[in-house]
Amino acid sequence: MTDDEEILLDGRPIEPDPGWELAWVDRTHGEAVLRRGAERVAVLIEGGPSEWLVTVRGRRIGVTVRGHRDRLLAESSRLLGRRHGPADVRATLPGLVVRVAVSPGDDVAEGDAMVTVEAMKMQNEIRAPRAGRVASVEVSPGQAIATGALLVRLADPEP
């Protein structure tokens, strides 16, 4: 780690505990054990170099390593706020679009169902992350989509 880097969990900086050491069990798959004196904790360490996932006791914890430039970018996006400005609503898993409940120009409230995606034999409602006006709809029923595919663009609600 360089001096201007920090480790974030949920956006909160966390200092590593210098008392621990790490030994790889299966490095290919990120299996490792943390040890401190007689203590041993099995962990899975995946991802990197900036976004990591660490599994401790069956729970996956997202860890971000951020340099100085990233920090500035993140700060500016935080200042803009999550409640305003354009927002892209994306697919969180691959599947088939079975229904589109909104059209450009529609006003949606937070939590409104916008797109139904069938995946893993289940119908998943993709909901509006916040109130807004639908700027564009990028998918149509019957369309197969990949993870991260843009579904709907939201703009600010009309005042």
Place this chain on the structure above:
Amino acid sequence: MANRGEIAIRISRACRELGIEAIAVYSDVDQDAPHVRAADRAERIGPAVPAGSYLSTEALLEAARRSGAEAVHPGYGFLSEDAGFAQAVEAAGLVFIGPPAETMKALGNKLTARRTAVDAGVSVTPGLMVAVDDAVRADLDDLGYPLLVKAAAGGGGRGMRRVDAPAALAEALDAAAREARAAFGDGTLYVERLILGARHVEVQLLGDRDGGLAILGERECSVQRRHQKLVEESPAPGLSPKTRERLAADARRVAEAVPFHSAATVEFLVDSEQGHWFLEMNTRLQVEHGVTELVTGVDLVAWQIRVAAGERLPPDVLEARPLGHAIQVRIYAEDPWRAFHPAAGRIGAWRMPDGPGVRVDAGGEAGLDLPTEYDPLLAKLMVHAADRPHAVTRLRRALDETRIGGLPTTLGFHRWLVDQPAFIAGEYDTRLVPDLWGDGPAPSDDDLQLAATAVALARTSGGTPGWGAPPTGAGEPDGDRPWARLAREEAVERD
């Protein structure tokens, strides 16, 4: 084996132990899947999309003909409860390993099943005995809310919606009908009153073709999300001896009201006053059949095959009694901290537990790409011990030995569960997941610091070598683009 994944492997094992050649089928994405390698031979049946492969009667029968198969085991899901498939198998001169087609037809429709149960003198949940149409919508208000909309052709929680108030009914009926049509090709619905705070308990049946019927105890299945089971155990905790007897007797009544052989399950709701109601009968092997196998010592899959071949059940099966206690947890590729949202991707680390009293039926392995077309079940972890307290501690131990990487899984939920006083005491019902788990507990400060420490140490020791694609659920693919990541996180948070 007209199926895939762990259940096809399970059936292969039974076949090979019986000295029968096991023939797998596979869609294009499954050509080298674990279930194919577990079999003696394998036949391609079509494209990844289930309608063209695992749900295609034509493709499956063609594969059976090509391979010279003598019998077809449907597993669970896919065509396992499709009477038309069973009939087509028999018409092609093959043996269908399951109950008679006429019984599947009668009981596969949940409405017909309700009528069959009532005629057999078994009480059913209060609700409609006919399909929902405009004429009966007015009666629904008399039933009282909350209601449960169910698909007559349904199963696995699909086509099912809870309705808390009349205003939400129309939308729920529309959504349920749409889901039922997509899943079963039949949008027929009926409505029951939702019985809150009930346990979901089911009785295992095994019958031969000569009227021999074994009642192999019951399973408690109340830990559910989206009306789908996550944890099952046998015997069911918290049943009075009288209730246990009544459930067994009612299950026998339903089975004896129809022509029956092979394996099936009768599902009941049991409330806190030990009242019980028939829910439905599943005319197939259940996902959770293994817990019954552990406590009774009866190999249900082997006996399905032997009964299909005309064998009679011997006295030691007909009179089998449960010994000890067994618990199963289902490990799905789902994120319990995001409302059990299913995940896709490639499995990274894969370490299954073993040791005394542990059984794992799994369809996953390290490096496997989980196809999005199918059920995200990765593994079933089962434990067996002398009594329930020891089964719980054994399960905790086994979970601590288990590691799966690359995807979010339900492991963290199960690890939490085995420390919950309500679960340890065996005092829980179907509200456990919504009420006790909710959105999941926040990580402890200790765990957060361990995670940060692990990353810091991994970086100084060269980092992970990057064994493939970034793990599903990480900030990727937007990891280095905070703007895109932000939008993505918002989408993830809300659905």
